[in-house]
Amino acid sequence: MRILLAEDDPMLGDGLRAGLRQQGFQVDWVRDGLAAEREVASGEFAAAVLDLGLPLQDGLNVLQALRARKITTPVLVLTARDAVPDRIRGLNLGADDYVVKPVDLHELGARLRALVRRSSGQSQDVLRCGDVVLEPSARQVRLVGELVALSTREFDLLHALMLHAGRVLSREQLEQQLYSWGYEVDSNAIEVHIHHLRRKLGPDLIQTVRGIGYTVARSQEPS
Amino acid sequence: MSQRPAQSLQTRLLTMVLGLVTVVWLGAAVLTWFAASHELDELLDSHLAQAAALLVVQQTQTEGDGDGGVADAPELHKYAPRVAFQVFHEGRLVMRSSNAPLLPMSDTSVGFQTVHLGQRQGKGTSWRVFATRGAEHDVQVYVGEQVGSRKTILWAVLRSVLVPMVIALPLLALLLWWAVRQGLGPLRQLSAVLGQRRAQALEPVDLPDLPLEMQPMVQALNALFLRIEHMVASERRFTADAAHELRTPIAAIRAQAQVAQGAGANTAQRDHALQATLAGCDRATRLVEQLLTLARLEAASALTTSPAVCVDLGGATRRIAAELAPGALARHQTLELEADTPSPVAGDEVLLGVLVRNVIDNALRYSPDGARVRVALQTEAGQTVLRVDDSGPAMAEADMARLGERFYRVLGSGQQGSGLGWSIVKRIGEVSGAQITVSRSALLGGLAVVVCWPSSHLG
Numbered sequence: 172m173r174i175l176l177a178e179d180d181p182m183l184g185d186g187l188r189a190g191l192r193q194q195g196f197q198v199d200w201v202r203d204g205l206a207a208e209r210e211v212a213s214g215e216f217a218a219a220v221l222d223l224g225l226p227l228q229d230g231l232n233v234l235q236a237l238r239a240r241k242i243t244t245p246v247l248v249l250t251a252r253d254a255v256p257d258r259i260r261g262l263n264l265g266a267d268d269y270v271v272k273p274v275d276l277h278e279l280g281a282r283l284r285a286l287v288r289r290s291s292g293q294s295q296d297v298l299r300c301g302d303v304v305l306e307p308s309a310r311q312v313r314l315v316g317e318l319v320a321l322s323t324r325e326f327d328l329l330h331a332l333m334l335h336a337g338r339v340l341s342r343e344q345l346e347q348q349l350y351s352w353g354y355e356v357d358s359n360a361i362e363v364h365i366h367h368l369r370r371k372l373g374p375d376l377i378q379t380v381r382g383i384g385y386t387v388a389r390s391q392e393p394s
Numbered sequence: 395m396s397q398r399p400a401q402s403l404q405t406r407l408l409t410m411v412l413g414l415v416t417v418v419w420l421g422a423a424v425l426t427w428f429a430a431s432h433e434l435d436e437l438l439d440s441h442l443a444q445a446a447a448l449l450v451v452q453q454t455q456t457e458g459d460g461d462g463g464v465a466d467a468p469e470l471h472k473y474a475p476r477v478a479f480q481v482f483h484e485g486r487l488v489m490r491s492s493n494a495p496l497l498p499m500s501d502t503s504v505g506f507q508t509v510h511l512g513q514r515q516g517k518g519t520s521w522r523v524f525a526t527r528g529a530e531h532d533v534q535v536y537v538g539e540q541v542g543s544r545k546t547i548l549w550a551v552l553r554s555v556l557v558p559m560v561i562a563l564p565l566l567a568l569l570l571w572w573a574v575r576q577g578l579g580p581l582r583q584l585s586a587v588l589g590q591r592r593a594q595a596l597e598p599v600d601l602p603d604l605p606l607e608m609q610p611m612v613q614a615l616n617a618l619f620l621r622i623e624h625m626v627a628s629e630r631r632f633t634a635d636a637a638h639e640l641r642t643p644i645a646a647i648r649a650q651a652q653v654a655q656g657a658g659a660n661t662a663q664r665d666h667a668l669q670a671t672l673a674g675c676d677r678a679t680r681l682v683e684q685l686l687t688l689a690r691l692e693a694a695s696a697l698t699t700s701p702a703v704c705v706d707l708g709g710a711t712r713r714i715a716a717e718l719a720p721g722a723l724a725r726h727q728t729l730e731l732e733a734d735t736p737s738p739v740a741g742d743e744v745l746l747g748v749l750v751r752n753v754i755d756n757a758l759r760y761s762p763d764g765a766r767v768r769v770a771l772q773t774e775a776g777q778t779v780l781r782v783d784d785s786g787p788a789m790a791e792a793d794m795a796r797l798g799e800r801f802y803r804v805l806g807s808g809q810q811g812s813g814l815g816w817s818i819v820k821r822i823g824e825v826s827g828a829q830i831t832v833s834r835s836a837l838l839g840g841l842a843v844v845v846c847w848p849s850s851h852l853g
Contacts, residue, residue, distance in 0.1 A: 180642050182674055186649030189667060193656045224638060251641035252634065273645035276652045 173197040177207035190276035204228025223250040238265035245286035337389035442524040482534040596623040647674035684814040708737040733771040741826035761786030784840035
């Protein structure tokens with residue numbers, strides 16, 4: 172899951188990026204408000220962590236500009252401004268969550284997963300598709316109850332497809348969601364990961380839509 | 395605390411005015427009493443004397459045809475019993491009023507005397523008696539008048555003064571109460587306006603048609619409100635900024651510590667995170683120290699300005715530069731010092747040291763690696779000037795103007811700082827009477843900070 176981190180403090184930004192990466196997020200870090208707005212608007216990120224006191228453009232202005240442009244990427248505001256009117260203003264301007272510094276990294280991760288889950292219309296943390304069950308917080312995948320060992324990329328790829336079950340995702344879209352900046356992505360990397368996933372979880376889970384991309388069928392919610 | 399209960403202004407005014415009116419009125423009554431009493435005595439005495447003279451003349455003319463009996467004069471007026479007379483001829487009582495005794499009323503033969511008569515009638519009365527006699531000393535006349543009747547007249551006069559007063563006083567009190575109440579209306583209005591305000595309301599009081607006497611008071615009040623508003627706003631901003639500045643390093647420390655905890659076998663990541671944790675602690679420590687310095691400064695300036703002692707700034711500057719030099723060398727920065735000795739400045743040595751340290755530290759901190767920082771300390775005609783030039787990035791005019799606001803720092807400088815250093819410099823400058831100017835350095839292209847202690851300050 173790819174997250175944009177907008178934070179101007181070098182030490183805090185470094186810590187947040189490392190901590191979120193430990194939890195399996197792909198993290199890209201920008202240090203000013205204009206870059207934050209531009210990157211969130213690109214649509215490559217599943218969610219954004221936004222500090223309010225950013226140079227060039229204040230975080231709240233970034234938020235306002237994004238929502239004015241109908242960009243619905245979930246935004247978690249992380250700030251030292253803890254007064255209730257500040258929180259209310261932040262949420263009213265379109266923040267999906269408002270967290271006051273300092274924050275526990277695991278809590279931050281859980282909140283981000285919850286934001287992404289809700290934004291994709293899921294109400295439960297666990298994603299299901301047929302016999303395959305994916306738990307984002309534990310980063311585990313089970314096939315008919317049995318734990319399946321997946322690499323980080325394989326897990327992220329499956330997570331992205333299952334989050335958008337019923338939709339076709341192109342190779343470029345999947346690459347954007349999987350790799351943060353600075354990674355050289357092999358042209359057939361996605362195909363290789365798909366191949367491995369089919370081998371581990373069965374050939375029917377992921378379908379290829381020729382010339383467009385890949386999709387996972389939306390499963391019926393278990394009654 | 396024992397305090398007298400607050401007194402109403404209205405009651406005070408009313409009491410004072412009514413008291414004064416009563417005193418003046420009573421004084422007038424006493425004066426009237428004495429004046430009337432004196433005039434009355436003179437008038438009535440002259441009547442007695444005149445009546446006596448008439449009797450003498452009459453007795454002298456009717457001499458010889460007296461039948462030897464004592465004639466009683468008829469009572470013709472209600473006041474008649476209060477008046478009495480006796481006429482003696484050659485020692486014999488020839489005529490008297492019916493209320494006059496048989497013996498002479500007075501001991502003296504000529505002149506006025508106040509005597510006590512009528513013992514035999516049960517209770518005695520005081521009489522004013524005038525005695526006189528004829529030219530041949532054969533006729534002796536006494537004319538008397540009850541003293542009580544004079545008192546009665548005097549009381550009547552006094553009543554005419556006092557009765558209107560007794561009737562008028564309550565009426566006057568009522569009218570005064572109304573008038574004072576009207577007069578104090580603006581005060582009551584002000585207190586009502588103040589009473590209705592919320593505790594946090596700090597907007598100025600605006601009352602139309604304010605009396606002249608109350609205008610300075612309301613102006614002072616409004617000025618106070620304005621000052622408090624500024625203070626509250628500044629404190630609120632400080633709290634918000636302090637929260638941000640304190641929380642960010644703590645959040646960083648926490649995040650880095652958690653990264654180290656979760657690094658597992660990745661020792662490189664763990665070491666990096668632990669190092670960042672320590673750096674975060676140093677940063678938080680510095681911030682707390684700066685906050686404490688600032689708090690102490692504000693407290694110190696609130697107390698008194700300490701007695702001006704002459705300090706040699708040259709030595710202090712050299713010491714501070716020596717302390718900061720290793721850090722500068724580590725970043726390949728050049729630190730130059732050119733200091734006159736002695737460089738006398740009046741002030742507290744510790745505070746002045748803090749100022750010098752912050753100015754030099756700021757120049758080093760916000761200049762890139764390899765930059766040049768030049769510190770010059772000169773004394774000319776008793777005026778000491780500290781000048782710190784750096785070759786770092788210059789600052790926008792707007793940013794220079796805002797330097798010294800607590801927690802203000804130029805965003806995007808890439809340096810971790812709280813902006814407190816400048817507040818401290820500015821504060822010490824104010825306390826020690828120095829002028830601080832920030833401009834673009836003509837010498838090195840970066841920032842030039844000039845701190846100038848005027849010579850008059852030493853005088």
